[in-house]
Amino acid sequence: MSPTRFAPEHRWIYVCAILLLLALVVVGLIQYNSVKTTGDAHKKANQLADELVAAGYSGPDTGGVVRTLGTDGGNVCHDPGSALKSGLWKINLSNGAAGPGQRPVISDRRVVEAEAIILGVYCPDKLEKIQDKIDDLKTDDTVRR
Incomplete structure (x- = not known):
């Protein structure tokens, strides 16, 4: 038997070791990503969370934010x-009733500002596109702090 050849009866060990190594590399790459x-x-x-706290809001649960916004x-x-x-957003700014009792x-203003902060962090290019819609909303200081 020459020293450069593998013993045929042990070939399955080498094949399994190579397959196991490749599987570990794939799992490692997936875990890294x-x-x-x-x-x-x-x-x-x-x-x-930092920007919301700086704007005067309470800090959110960052774990929930990670799961929701990624x-x-x-x-x-x-x-x-x-x-x-835009329509759904305006419906959410209504009085909370359903059907004929629902009124704008x-x-x-702080409700609208919070959404603008989220857009500013996660997709600032899209905030610029809807900033004029945000500015056109009629808002006031309606919530007591």
Whole structure:
């Protein structure tokens, strides 16, 4: 038997070892991407919490923010200026009744500012596109602090 050849009866050991090594490399790469994404999401959530506290709001649960908004803002940043989202946004600024009792109200400016802060952290390019809609809303100081 030459020293450069593997023993045929042990070939399965080498094949299994190579397959196991490749599987570990794939799992390691997946875990690395997951940890990197989670780290980025926590960084953005902490930035959002800091900006909300600086604006006078209470700090949110950053774990919930990470799960909800991730790294890209999730559904909040998906076309916020569309007619459907604008309509739903205005419905959420109503009196809270349903059906014929639902009426528009003058919302507190701080409610609108909070959404603008979220857009500013997660998708600042989209905030610029809807800033004029935000400015056109009739708001006032309606909530006692």
